[in-house]
Amino acid sequence: MTTSDTAISIQNMTMAYGDFVIQRDLNFDIRKGEIFIIMGDSGSGKSTLLKHMIGLKRPSSGTVLYDDMDFWAASESERKLASRRFGVLYQSGALWSVMTLAENIALPLRTYTDYSEKDITDIVALKLSLVGLAGFEGFYPSEISGGMKKRAGLARAMALDPEILFFDEPSAGLDPISAKRLDDLIIELRDGLGATIAIVTHELASIFAIGDRGVFVDADAKKQTALGKIDDLRNAPPNAKVAEFLNRSAPGST
Amino acid sequence: MEAGTTIVGNILHVVLPDSQFSNSFDAAALKADAVQLIDANEIKGVKYFLADGAAWNSQSLAVINGISKIATKKGVQSDLSEMPLGVSKILALSKSAASDVATKSGPSSFNLFEALGEQVIEAWRDVKETSSFLVDASRSFGRLFTGKAQYQRSDLSLFIQATGPQALIIVGVVNLLLGVILAFMGAVQLKLFGAEIFVADLVAFGHTREIAPMMTAIVIAGRTGAAYAAQLGTMQVNEEIDALKTFGFSPMDFLVLPRMLALALMMPLLVLYADALGIFGGYLIGVYTLDFGHMQYIVQTQNSIDLTDILYGVFKGLVFGILVAVIGCKEGLSSGRDASAVGDAATKAVVNGILAIIVATAIFSVLATALGI
Numbered sequence: 001m002t003t004s005d006t007a008i009s010i011q012n013m014t015m016a017y018g019d020f021v022i023q024r025d026l027n028f029d030i031r032k033g034e035i036f037i038i039m040g041d042s043g044s045g046k047s048t049l050l051k052h053m054i055g056l057k058r059p060s061s062g063t064v065l066y067d068d069m070d071f072w073a074a075s076e077s078e079r080k081l082a083s084r085r086f087g088v089l090y091q092s093g094a095l096w097s098v099m100t101l102a103e104n105i106a107l108p109l110r111t112y113t114d115y116s117e118k119d120i121t122d123i124v125a126l127k128l129s130l131v132g133l134a135g136f137e138g139f140y141p142s143e144i145s146g147g148m149k150k151r152a153g154l155a156r157a158m159a160l161d162p163e164i165l166f167f168d169e170p171s172a173g174l175d176p177i178s179a180k181r182l183d184d185l186i187i188e189l190r191d192g193l194g195a196t197i198a199i200v201t202h203e204l205a206s207i208f209a210i211g212d213r214g215v216f217v218d219a220d221a222k223k224q225t226a227l228g229k230i231d232d233l234r235n236a237p238p239n240a241k242v243a244e245f246l247n248r249s250a251p252g253s254t
Numbered sequence: 255m256e257a258g259t260t261i262v263g264n265i266l267h268v269v270l271p272d273s274q275f276s277n278s279f280d281a282a283a284l285k286a287d288a289v290q291l292i293d294a295n296e297i298k299g300v301k302y303f304l305a306d307g308a309a310w311n312s313q314s315l316a317v318i319n320g321i322s323k324i325a326t327k328k329g330v331q332s333d334l335s336e337m338p339l340g341v342s343k344i345l346a347l348s349k350s351a352a353s354d355v356a357t358k359s360g361p362s363s364f365n366l367f368e369a370l371g372e373q374v375i376e377a378w379r380d381v382k383e384t385s386s387f388l389v390d391a392s393r394s395f396g397r398l399f400t401g402k403a404q405y406q407r408s409d410l411s412l413f414i415q416a417t418g419p420q421a422l423i424i425v426g427v428v429n430l431l432l433g434v435i436l437a438f439m440g441a442v443q444l445k446l447f448g449a450e451i452f453v454a455d456l457v458a459f460g461h462t463r464e465i466a467p468m469m470t471a472i473v474i475a476g477r478t479g480a481a482y483a484a485q486l487g488t489m490q491v492n493e494e495i496d497a498l499k500t501f502g503f504s505p506m507d508f509l510v511l512p513r514m515l516a517l518a519l520m521m522p523l524l525v526l527y528a529d530a531l532g533i534f535g536g537y538l539i540g541v542y543t544l545d546f547g548h549m550q551y552i553v554q555t556q557n558s559i560d561l562t563d564i565l566y567g568v569f570k571g572l573v574f575g576i577l578v579a580v581i582g583c584k585e586g587l588s589s590g591r592d593a594s595a596v597g598d599a600a601t602k603a604v605v606n607g608i609l610a611i612i613v614a615t616a617i618f619s620v621l622a623t624a625l626g627i
Binding site: 051054055056080081083084086088090091092094095096097098107108111112156 | 406489492500501
């Protein structure tokens with residue numbers, strides 16, 4: 001595999017809070033255009049791993065490469081430039097609560113583009129319609145439901161046409177129908193925009209429905225214990241924990 | 255069957271009463287009874303029953319658990335065959351689920367010296383963090399003048415509205431009454447020397463230089479400093495600050511700068527307003543209680559202070575405003591991610607804000623004396 005196929009490369013990364021190690025020696029690549037799943041049991045640090053990948057937390061050792069650019073070795077302005085190339089959907093949507101949905105999506109556009117106000121209004125309407133929220137421009141985040149907040153958060157994450165989209169537990173707290181719709185939307189976005197997608201989740205239905213490849217981080221071993229195609233991991237799990245996780249069986253049973 | 259304990263052969267019978275969360279039966283006494291019987295006699299087993307017509311709940315289970323734990327230690331078997339099926343199922347579940355043994359220790363015992371030491375270390379860390387935050391904030395202030403700072407102009411006017419005009423009533427009431435208090439207090443003492451007219455000097459000089467900036471800043475620390483900490487803390491809980499960072503916005507420019515600017519602009523004006531109301535409070539007492547003439551009081555006031563005194567107070571107000579804003583924002587941004595953490599952040603913003611105001615006042619007094627201002 002040549003490096004140009006790789007969107008993100010995590011190399012020998014260790015995450016820690018002070019002396020407390022969460023995960024050590026993580027090694028995996030996310031390829032361009034794939035839907036990559038980060039899975040693991042509760043407390044394994046999957047959300048923390050995501051924070052390390054989007055530049056919110058600095059790894060205690062190891063490197064994060066975006067298209068061969070060493071993220072943490074770069075200057076702050078280069079890091080800001082790089083982070084504009086990815087969009088993040090946070091667990092709760094993380095919409096800015098003092099702004100309307102339209103303002104939430106328009107803010108990055110106003111800041112980083114030279115589009116006219118008219119163009120921005122049109123782009124905002126387009127993004128909202130992509131996530132099924134056409135006409136909700138004037139609503140505040142507190143006035144819409146949790147599922148709508150997530151979709152609005154997704155519209156905002158897509159504001160700058162990112163090359164990589166990160167999702168933190170997209171289906172958490174959604175009913176099965178909304179979760180399925182969000183999964184379908186993720187696939188359509190990947191196919192339509194050609195974006196690379198990294199998802200943190202432990203929702204089995206989502207993992208099997210949309211995941212191409214994935215990594216499993218183990219809370220007890222504090223390291224990654226599986227990496228590869230989701231189908232391969234399910235059919236030939238490399239260890240008992242992954243087998244239990246992907247087949248939803250209790251520890252010890254087969 | 256009556257509730258209580260009896261020995262039948264070499265089996266201890268424990269009959270549990272109805273326990274619908276009432277205090278009618280003494281669980282501890284029943285348990286102590288049973289344990290004592292197990293100790294004193296050659297018991298082979300413990301058999302549990304429910305009293306006639308009784309229902310069971312968690313209290314019954316806790317009693318059974320307590321007795322059988324001691325019984326098992328002595329090698330005495332428990333027999334639940336006479337109890338409803340649910341009881342044995344729930345008890346079995348509580349034993350199997352115990353495999354995840356919690357290792358977190360409870361709160362350790364209180365040690366005065368340890369607690370004191372921790373407080374000192376934490377206070378020192380606070381001072382260091384706030385200083386470095388202040389440095390970052392002034393960099394952001396610098397970016398404002400080079401036009402590179404990204405923030406929303408509409409935010410700034412909103413904060414100005416909230417910290418200035420909306421604070422007028424509380425700041426006004428507090429300072430008017432402080433003027434009144436100062437005048438009364440001065441009158442009592444100055445009367446001894448027959449120098450009551452100097453009440454006007456005391457009010458004008460004391461209020462513009464010390465009281466107005468300090469008390470206005472304390473009111474603003476409680477009002478605006480706490481609000482800033484709570485706003486930013488809630489944004490932290492809601493991941494809104496993470497979202498700003500991943501879009502390449504600096505929380506310092508985007509969130510702290512407009513708040514700091516709003517207070518830096520409004521505090522000098524509020525201090526001027528406070529000066530006027532404090533002096534007016536003194537005037538009311540001077541004229542209507544101490545029977546000075548209108549002009550007499552006004553002229554005495556004019557002679558007692560000059561522009562330097564007023565500017566000194568206004569400048570202090572500016573510094574206090576920046577301190578309150580920086581401390582409020584710093585506590586909000588370093589807040590933890592749950593509801594009680596946001597409360598703690600607001601508390602710390604007010605407490606540290608007031609402390610900083612008092613310390614800064616003391617430093618100002620020393621400097622002003624040394625420089626002869």
